[in-house]
Amino acid sequence: MHNDMHPDLYEATIAELQAGLNASHFSSVDLVKAYFARIEEVNLKGPFLRAVLETNPTALSKAAELDSERQKKVVRSALHGIPVLLKDNIATVASEGMDTTAGSFGLQHSIVPDDAWIVKRLRAAGAIILGKTNLSELAHYRGKCASGWSGVGGQTTNAYYPSADPSGSSSGSGVAVSIGLAAVAIGTETNGSIISPTSHNNIVGIKPTVGLTSRAGVVPISSHQDTVGPMTRCVADAAAVLSVIAGKDPNDSDTLSQPDIVPDFTQALNSRAFEGKRIGVPRRVFFDDENGSHPEILPAFEEALEVIRSLGATVVDPADLPSIDEIKASKAETIVLDADFKIGLNKYLSHLLLNPSGVRTMADLIKFNDDNPDLEKPEGFEDQSILIRSEATTGHDSTFAAALAMNRDLGGTRGIDAALQKYKLDALILPSDGLTSTPPAIAGYPVVSGISPGIFQ
Numbered sequence: 001m002h003n004d005m006h007p008d009l010y011e012a013t014i015a016e017l018q019a020g021l022n023a024s025h026f027s028s029v030d031l032v033k034a035y036f037a038r039i040e041e042v043n044l045k046g047p048f049l050r051a052v053l054e055t056n057p058t059a060l061s062k063a064a065e066l067d068s069e070r071q072k073k074v075v076r077s078a079l080h081g082i083p084v085l086l087k088d089n090i091a092t093v094a095s096e097g098m099d100t101t102a103g104s105f106g107l108q109h110s111i112v113p114d115d116a117w118i119v120k121r122l123r124a125a126g127a128i129i130l131g132k133t134n135l136s137e138l139a140h141y142r143g144k145c146a147s148g149w150s151g152v153g154g155q156t157t158n159a160y161y162p163s164a165d166p167s168g169s170s171s172g173s174g175v176a177v178s179i180g181l182a183a184v185a186i187g188t189e190t191n192g193s194i195i196s197p198t199s200h201n202n203i204v205g206i207k208p209t210v211g212l213t214s215r216a217g218v219v220p221i222s223s224h225q226d227t228v229g230p231m232t233r234c235v236a237d238a239a240a241v242l243s244v245i246a247g248k249d250p251n252d253s254d255t256l257s258q259p260d261i262v263p264d265f266t267q268a269l270n271s272r273a274f275e276g277k278r279i280g281v282p283r284r285v286f287f288d289d290e291n292g293s294h295p296e297i298l299p300a301f302e303e304a305l306e307v308i309r310s311l312g313a314t315v316v317d318p319a320d321l322p323s324i325d326e327i328k329a330s331k332a333e334t335i336v337l338d339a340d341f342k343i344g345l346n347k348y349l350s351h352l353l354l355n356p357s358g359v360r361t362m363a364d365l366i367k368f369n370d371d372n373p374d375l376e377k378p379e380g381f382e383d384q385s386i387l388i389r390s391e392a393t394t395g396h397d398s399t400f401a402a403a404l405a406m407n408r409d410l411g412g413t414r415g416i417d418a419a420l421q422k423y424k425l426d427a428l429i430l431p432s433d434g435l436t437s438t439p440p441a442i443a444g445y446p447v448v449s450g451i452s453p454g455i456f457q
Contacts, residue, residue: 005020005023005025005026006020006025006026007020008180009034009035009038009180009183010179010180011180011233012180012183012233013183013233013234013236013237014078014079014082014183014184014232014236014237014240014241015078015236015237017031017081017082017183018078018080018081018082021070021080021081022070022075027063027067027081028063028064028066028067028070028081028082028083028128029060029063029064029067031063031081031082031083032059032060032063032083032128032130033060035083035130035181035182036055036059036130038179038180038181039052039055039131039181042159042179042181043181047157047159047162048157049156049157049159049175049176049179050134050148050153050154050155050156050157050172051133051134051156051159051171051172051173051175051176051179051181052085052131052132052133052134052172052176052181053088053099053101053103053131053132053133053134053152053153053172054098054099054131054132055130055131056096056097056098056128056129056130056131057096057097057098058096058097059083059128059129059130059131062128062129063081063083063128066080066081066126066128067081069126075126076124076125076126077125077126077244078125078240078243078244078266079122079125079126079127079184079240079241079244080125080126080127081126081128082126082127082128082183082184083127083128083129083130083182083183083184084122084127084128084129084130084182084184084185084186084241085130085131085132085133085172085173085176085177085181085182085184085185085186086119086129086131086132086133086185086186087132087133087135087170087172087173087185087186087187087188088100088101088102088103088132088133088134088135088152088153088172089102089103089135089138089139089188089218089219090116090118090119090132090186090188090217090218090219090228091112091114091115091116091119091217091218091219092112092115092116092119092129092132093112093114093115094109094110094111094112096129098129098131098132099132099152100112100132100219101150101152102135102137102138102139102150102219103134103135103136103137103138103149103150103151103152103153104137104138104142104150104151104152104365104376105151105152105357105368105372105375105376106355106357106359106364106365106368106369106376107219107355107357107359108152108356108357109355109356109357110352110354110355110356110357111352111353111354111355112217112351112352112353113351113352113353114217115217116214116216116217116218117214117216117217117249117251117252118186118213118214118217118218118228118245119217121244121245121247122186122244122245125244127184127244130182133170133171133172133173133176133185134148134150134152134153134154134156134171134172135148135150135153135156135168135169135170135171135172135173136148136149136150136168136169136171136193137149137150137151137152138219138221138387139168139169139188139190139193139219139221140168140169140193141169141190141221141337141341141386141387141390142383142384142386142387143382143383143384143385143386143387144383144385145381145383146165146380146381147165147166147167147168147169147171147197148165148166148167148168148171148172148175149381151375151376151378151381153172156168156171156172156175157175158175158200158201159175159178159179159201160178160201160202164200165200166197166200166201167192167196167197167199167200167201167433168193168196168197169188169193169197170185170187170188170189170193170194170197170205170231171197172185173185173186173187173197173231174187174197174198174200174201174203174205174231175197175201177201177203177231177232177233178201178202178203183232183233183237184230184231184232184237184241185230185231185232186228186229186230186231186241186245187205187228187229187230187231188215188218188226188227188228188229189207189226189227189228189229189437189441190221190222190225190226190337190441191225191333191437191438191441191442192433192436192437192438192441194206194207194229194231194447194449195207195432195436195437195447195449196432196433196437197231198231198432198449198450199431199432199433199449200433203231203232203233203450204231204232204233204234204235204237204238204448204449204450205229205230205231205232205238205448205449205450206229206230206238206239206242206446206447206448206449207227207229207437207440207446207447207448207449208227208228208229208242208246208446209227209444209445209446210224210225210226210227210254210444211227211252211254211255211257211258211444212227212242212246212255212258212446213227213228213229213242213245213246213247213255214228214247214249214251214252214255215227215228215252215254216249216251216252217251219345219348220340220341220344220345220347220348221337221340221341221344222336222337222340222341222344223254223340223344224336224340224404224407224444225333225336225337225340225441225442225444228245229242229245230242230245235269235448235450236266236269238448239265239266239268239269240265240266242265243262243263243264243265243266246258246262246265247262248260272311272312274308274311274312274313275311275312275313276312276313277312277313277314277426277427278313278314278316278423278424278425278426279308279313279314279315279316279425279426279427279428279429280315280316280317280318280319280419280420280423280425280427280428280429281305281315281316281317281318281319281428281429281430282318282319282320282321282324282419282428282430283317283318283320284318284320284321284324284325285321285324285325285327285328285435286324286430286431286434286435286436294431297431297433298431301430301431304429305317305429308429316423316425319419319422319423319425319428320419321415321416321418321419321439322414322415322418322419322422323409323410323411323414323415323418323439324415324435324439326410326414327410327411327415327435327438327439327442328435330406330407330410331403332402332403332404332406332407332410332442333403333407333438333441333442335399335400335403336400336403336404336407336442337390338386338389338390338393339390339393339394339395339396339397339400341362341386341390342362342390342391342393342395343395343396345362345365345390346361346362349361349362349364349365362387362390362391363391365387366384366387366388366391369384369387407442407443408442408443408444410439410442411438411439411440411441411442411443411444411445412442412443412444412445415439415443416428416439416440416443416445417443432449
């Protein structure tokens with residue numbers, strides 16, 4: 001679908017798609033058909049990307065309903081009639097015809113009690129749920145398996161280089177957006193799972209502050225670190241999506257401290273935003289590994305700093321995090337995630353209306369994997385050590401409480417906060433991979449990542 005009136009789906013933005021829809025150059029039904037055709041071409045044949053687990057059998061009928069609304073001059077939001085892919089740890093009602101598996105056969109054909117809250121927000125805004133994307137199984141908190149692999153979906157592959165790491169755990173969402181299987185995908189992050197695949201797939205992602213977007217109906221890892229965010233081809237699209245999916249949800253208490261009215265984040269888009277700002281580069285430790293010192297990444301990062309300077313910012317370099325050595329050595333994050341994972345997953349499983357596999361607890365899931373090695377333990381993907389380690393935890397005890405407090409102190413008070421205050425900074429900037437996602441993860445802080453380096457503030 002590409003001519004003077006039809007945008008190139010590889011690069012099409014939400015604004016371009018809306019312009020074409022409003023001008024009747026094409027319909028949302030046309031869009032859904034075009035994206036379905038793209039998925040058919042590359043997902044399970046051709047390059048075998050395995051980015052999409054399944055498509056929505058009701059997408060075309062929903063598109064027709066939204067086209068009808070548009071013809072009556074009803075446009076609900078910037079996402080009206082725009083197809084969106086969801087990472088498959090985000091619940092959708094089974095009556096629509098799609099699973100919610102988190103990539104595990106132990107959750108195949110399970111029936112969730114309701115749509116995830118952010119899915120309700122997307123539907124209310126007129127978005128079309130196009131399908132579900134592959135992911136690192138259980139959001140890469142099962143064991144030492146390759147990023148982008150799940151039992152249900154197999155191995156997601158990078159669209160740029162067949163053998164390149166798609167990263168994860170929002171692997172399918174990243175790959176799908178990178179090659180135009182949808183203009184918008186939704187990912188989740190506990191530590192790096194939006195930011196890293198965004199970087200590896202040359203797109204834009206926002207990992208929101210914990211509590212800005214609801215996690216209700218999302219297969220969990222940690223209530224203290226999980227968040228849901230947009231993955232798109234440009235910053236403007238990510239801002240538009242975030243404006244829709246953010247907001248208070250009574251089913252997620254962490255969302256209740258935000259303002260009653262969700263801001264329109266697109267109003268913050270400003271090409272002169274860097275003028276007069278102070279941007280810090282925390283080099284120590286972050287640049288010690290292969291990500292920060294990579295012979296291709298480092299020159300690109302330095303070029304980006306020059307662009308930022310040319311746009312009127314003062315780059316403070318270095319602007320190190322006082323706690324970074326302690327963050328690198330700390331085991332506190334693992335203590336928090338393991339305990340949270342067992343509690344959260346058991347709660348999620350107990351609330352399922354039906355689960356044909358019989359899995360109702362983490363212990364059941366471990367046994368299911370052991371009992372079904374052909375499905376869940378193919379050669380090279382046998383490990384479930386994180387599940388086993390998490391199952392051995394004993395809840396939110398004093399050790400957990402001390403670890404959680406340490407995370408907040410290391411990542412926030414003596415980490416990002418301290419650097420911002422010491423150097424009078426507006427933001428910090430780093431290449432997106434490596435340890436970059438950890439300080440904001442353990443502090444619950446936001447990150448924006450794109451084809452330029454990640455920024456957190």
